[in-house]
Amino acid sequence: MFSKERKTQIFIWATLTFFLIAPTLYIILQSRIVTGHDAFVYFALQYFFLNNVVTAYEIPQWIPFMTHGSIANWMHVIQAGFLQNILCLTGSLFKDVNFLTLFNLGFIIDETIFVIGTWYFAKRFLKHRLSLLLLSITILGSSIWMSQPWYNLHFIYCLPLILHLLHSFLETGKWRFVLLAGLLTAFQMLGNLPYFLPVITFVVFLYFLLFILCDKKTVKQTFKQLSFGLSAILTLFFIALSFICIHLALTIGTDEIVNYNFGRKVDGTITMEHFKGYAGNLGLEKWMELFIGLSPCLDYTLYIGILPIICAGYGIKHSFERKRGHFLLLLIILLLISGGTLLSNALYYIWPFMQYFRHLALMSVFIKFFLCVIAAIGFDTFLQKALSDEKNSKIKTASTLFALTLLAIATTLFVFSLQPLKTSQKIDNIVKDGLVKSGQYEHDHNKMYGWAYHDIIINNIFSPTAIKNIFQKNAIIASLLALIFLFFSHQKSIPKRYQLILFLLCLHIFDIFSYKFLNIQTKTVRINHIKDDLTRFQNTSYPKRRSTSFWRGNSRAKLIHPAIPVVGIFHWTSNLFFFHDEFDQHIRTDYWMKPFDQYIRAYAGQDIDDLTVWPKGLQFYFGWEIPTTNVSAQKISGVLEDKIQFFSEVLWFDTDKKIAKTLNDPQYQGDLLLLHQKNPPHASQMTKQSNTRIHLDYDIQQFDANNLKVSINNTTNKKIWMHYSDVWHPFWKAYLDGKEIPLYKSNLAYKAIEVPTGNHQLHMQFLNPFLNTLTILFGLISTIGLCCFIFLFKH
DSSP: OOOHHHHHHHHHHHHHHHHHHHHHHHHHHTTEEEOSHHHHHHHHHHHHHHHHHHHHSSOOSEETTSTTOEEOHHHHHHHOOHHHHHHTTSGGGGTTSOHHHHHHHHHHHHHHHHHHHHHHHHTTTOOOHHHHHHHHHHHHHTOOOSSOTIIIIITTTTHHHHHHHHHHHHHHOOHHHHHHHHHHHHHTTTTSOGGGHHHHHHHHHHHHHHHHHHOHHHHHHHHHHOOOSHHHHHHHHHHHHHHHHHHHHHHTTGGGEEEOOTTBOTTSOBOHHHHHHTTOOOSGGGGGHHHHOOOSOSSOOOOOOHHHHHHHHHHHHTTTGGGOHHHHHHHHHHHHHHTTOHHHHHHHHHSTTGGGOOOGGGGHHHHHHHHHHHHHHHHHHHHHHHTTOTTOHHHHHHHHHHHHHHHHHHHHHHHHHTSHHHHHHHHHHHHHHHHHHTTOOOSOTTSHIIIIIIIIIIHHTTOHHHHHHHHHHHHHHHHHHHHHHHHHHTOOOHHHHHHHHHHHHHHHHHHHHHHHHHHHHHHEEEOGGGHHHHSSOOOOOOOSSOBSSSSTTOHHHHHHTTTSOOOSOOBTTHHHHHTOOBSSBOSBOOEEEHHHHHHHHHHHTOOTTOTTSOOTTBOTTSOBOOOOOOHHHHHHTTSSSOSEEEESOEEEESSHHHHHHHHTOTTOOSOSEEEEOSSOSSOOOOOTTOOOEEOOOEEEEEESSSEEEEEEEEOSSSOEEEEEOSOOOTTEEEEETTEEEOOEEETTTEEEEEEOSEEEEEEEEEOOHHHHHHHHHHHHHHHHHHHHHHHHHHO
C-alpha cells in the first residue's frame, strides 16, 4: 500500500498532468479554432511560417501577402514560440500533421513552462504540496490564451522560472543560475511582443529589491560569498550576446519599415497620455471579475476562483511570516502602477525603454499571479495549523469566518442572478464609466475601446443569459465551499480534515476549469467539416492579380465565413493564413515598407518623406485605402493588370519626388514604368502620357515567401522591362539564367528588371544568410530548453 505522502504525490502529479493536457486536448479533438483578435494573429502567423518551412523548406524572411510585400523579421519574432522554433528546424517531417494540432500543442508547452516555474519558485515559500497544487491549478485555469496569447499568457509564463533561477543564485552564489535566468529572459522574447521586456525586467527588479529589503541578513551573507571571476564574466558575456542576437533578429533590414500605430511616435515611443490611458480599464472596476467570473476585456482575464480569494485575505494577514512580506509590498506597488497613479508617471521616465510600453492596465496579469501566490500562502498557513493541532481554536475561528464570508458572496451572487437584465445594465455602466474616466470610451470608431471592447464584450459576453448562468454557478460553488468550511470548523479528526481539504481542492478545480472551458467555448469555434481544407499544410498559391475586396476571390476566407464569428479586432495578418493579396486593406493595419509608404503618399499628394503626418486613407483599426481615382495605381499595383507586367520602354527620373509628382498627375495612366537613378543611363524620349505596355507570355515556376521563379519568353527583337508589383527591399536579389542582374525600384514601391530577347529563367530571391543562422540558433536553443523543461517537470 502507498503511504499518505506517496498518495499525495501521485494525486498532485496526476492532477497537474491531466489539467495541463485536458483543455488543449479538448480543443484538438473538437477541431476548434480561435475566433479573432490577437489569437488569430498568432494563429495566422504560425501557420504561414510553418507552412512555408514544410512546403518550401525555408523559414520566411519576406511576407508577400502583407501590404504588397513586407519584411518578416518582426512577425517572425512575435510568433516564434518554443515549439514553433523547433518545428522550423524539421522541414517537411510534420507535413501530414494538421497545423491545428501543432498550434495547440505549442500552448501545452507554454503552460508547462509556466507551471514548472511556479512550482519551483513557490516551493521555497510554501510548506505543503497541496498549497503548491492550489497555486499551480489556479494559474493554469486562469491562463486564457484563446483570444490573447501574448498579454494573458506569454507576458508572464517565464517569469516564475526566472525568479526561481535568480533565487537559486542568491541561495548558492553559483553564476550558472544567473546565466540561465538571463538566457531565459532573452529568449522568452521569441513568441512575444518586444515591448514586454522593460515591464518584465522591472517586475523582476522590483521583486528582488523588496525581497532584499525584507531579508537583508540572508542576502548579505550570500553576497559575501560571491566570486566575481571568470564565471561571472562569461555569464554576462553570454547574456549580452543572447540579447544582441534577439536585437539583430528584430532590426536587420527593418529600417525600411514605417510603423503607424495609434499613440506611437515615429521612433516607436509613446506619450505619457497613451502610456497611462491607451488600454483603459485603469480603475478598480476591472477587478470585479474576481467575484463574478466575467471579464470586460479581451486582452486579459483576472478570475482565479472563489477559494483563492478567501485564502488571499488570510495570506495577507500572514504574509510577513517566514519572510514573505515582499509579496504584499510588490502587490501594492504593482496595483498602484496599473491604476495610473504618480508611481506610473515615475516608471515611465525612470525605467529604461518603458516609453515603448502602452498597456498599463495589463500589468494586472502580474498582480493576478502574485495574488495567487499570496492566496497559496494563506492556504498553506491554514493547512499548517489545521493539520498539526486538533485543538487549535484559531482554525475554528478562521473556518467559521471563511464560511460566513462565502455565504455572503453566495447570497449576493444569487440575488443579482435573479435580475439578470438589471445586473447586465449595471455592469455595462460600471465598465463604461471606467473607460470614460480613462478617456477611452467615445462613440467614435477611431476609438478602439468604445467600439471593440465595450460594444462587443458587453453586448455578447455580459448578456442577461450569461449573467444568470454564471452568477448562479458561482453562488452554488461559494455555498458548497461555505458548507465544507463549516464542517471543517467542527471536525477534530486530522484524517477527516485532510479529506475535507481535498474536497475543497476538488471544488476549486471544478470552479476554475469550468471557467476555462467556458472561455474555450466562447472564444473558439468548431471547424471539423473544413479543417482538412483550411488548416492542412499546402503549397502557397500565387495570385496573379490583387483583389479590391477581402472576400472577392478569397476562396479560403469563404470557407471559414460564417463559421468563425470574429470577436475583437481583425488584423491584416489574416491574409497570411488566407494567401490573399489585397490592393487596399479593410481591417487593422499597423505598418508597411517605406517604398510603399512613399507610393501611397504620392497618390495622396502628400510629402513622401514627411512621416510626422499619417498618410491619407489610413484609419487606425479600420484599415487603409489608396486615396486616388487614378486608374494608374490599380494597373501598376496589379489589380487591372497582372502583378507581373512588361514594358518596351521606361521613363527615368533622378529623384523620387519627381516620380511622386508624376504618379499623382491625372495624365499618367499607369502604362509606362517609372524608374529612379541618380545618373540615368540615357535620356528618355517617353512622356508621362506614353503607353509602352506590352503583353508577353510568362509562367510561374515557383512561388513562396522568399522566392519567385518565372519563365519569360521575350518575343520582341529588343530588351524589355519586367515589372513585379511586390515591394522593393535592398535584400532582394534577381538572377537571370543563373546570373545576378541589377534589380531596380519601379514607381517608388515595386521591383523591375531588364530582360533580353528570347527565353529566360528569372529567379527573384529574398535572402539574408545571417538571419537564417539566427533562426537555426533559436531552434537549437529552444530544443535544449524544452529538454530541460521536460526534465524539471519529471522531477
